[in-house]
Amino acid sequence: MKKANLSRQILYSLLIVFVLLPRSSIAQDSFDLKAAFTYNFAKFTQWPESRLHEKSAWKICFFGNQYRDSFIELANKKLAGQSIAVIQLSETCAIAQCDVVFIDTNSRDLTRRLFLAVDNKPILTVSDISGFAVQGGMIEIIEQDKRLYFNINSKVLEASGLNISSQVLKLALEVKR
Secondary structure, three states, rough: OHHHHHHHHHHHHHHHOOOOOHHHHHHHHHHHHHHHHHHHHHHHHEHHHHHHHHOOEEEEEEEEEHHHHHHHHHHEEEEEEEEEEEEOOOOOOHHHHOOOOEEOOOHHHHHHHHHHHHOOOOEEEEEEOOOOOOOOOEEEEEEEOOOOEEEHHHHHHHHHHEOHHHHHHHHEEEEEE
């Protein structure tokens, strides 16, 4: 019974974020929605026990000035009962401190270095770069018909010690195994 309620909560959260929103919202609030997606992906990720027992704040990092205000809003939220610290990155050398990294299309030239920096580490990677999940990223946010969807690379997630809820996997357009 408890598991069914959690599954419903996950579905409702994600459906509200990307399926039920009107098309005009995506155009106006694309940055906010991508930040909200990133937060929800982190929320429904199964993290290693060692991370769950840490007392430090969750660190959600991002590249791109245009996302600053959207990600700063996440600092008011909690993840697994702990506060969130939001960190804007300009280079990949500081990625090791992050739990989650969002890299936007304008930072595409850093993708290869990002993959090297997070290789087999429990750092969730999210992006709106076309082909991100196929190239080695974990979650790729896609805009189609002025709505947001996502693809997941479960092989990369598992190699890093992370798992994402099966309910989230069911909502993905594509899951690469």
